[in-house]
Amino acid sequence: MRLLLLAAIASVIGATTTYAHTTDVRTQSVYQATSDSLSSDSLQKLYQQIDLLSIFELKKWRESYIYKNRTQPSVQNKQILIYIEERIKVVK
Incomplete structure (x- = not known):
């Protein structure tokens, strides 16, 4: 019984960790791109x-x-922060 419970907990933790990792990868790539100075084209892509x-x-x-x-x-x-704040006003 304990082994079954342990296996169930391990699978839930694994699934949760995998989901959290996949959502972080998408946003992490954008954050890395914005750490340096962006060109105007890259900035427009970020705004999109x-x-x-x-x-x-x-x-x-x-x-x-x-x-x-x-x-x-x-x-x-x-500028990016101001754009985000304006976007929040529109989305609400």
Whole structure:
């Protein structure tokens, strides 16, 4: 009985970890791209990706860019944060 319970718990943890990892990979690639200075074309592509985000993802990105503006202040990060905040107003 304990072995069956242990196997069930392990499979749930494995499935949850796999799901969490797959969702992080998508956003992580975008975050890596924005760490450096982006060209205007890349910035437009980032804005297009932001347009596709749900309200929950927008809120996560907003918090991320608030932190990023504190740790790595740049004009570009501020512009992205402003765009995210405007997008949140539209999506609500």
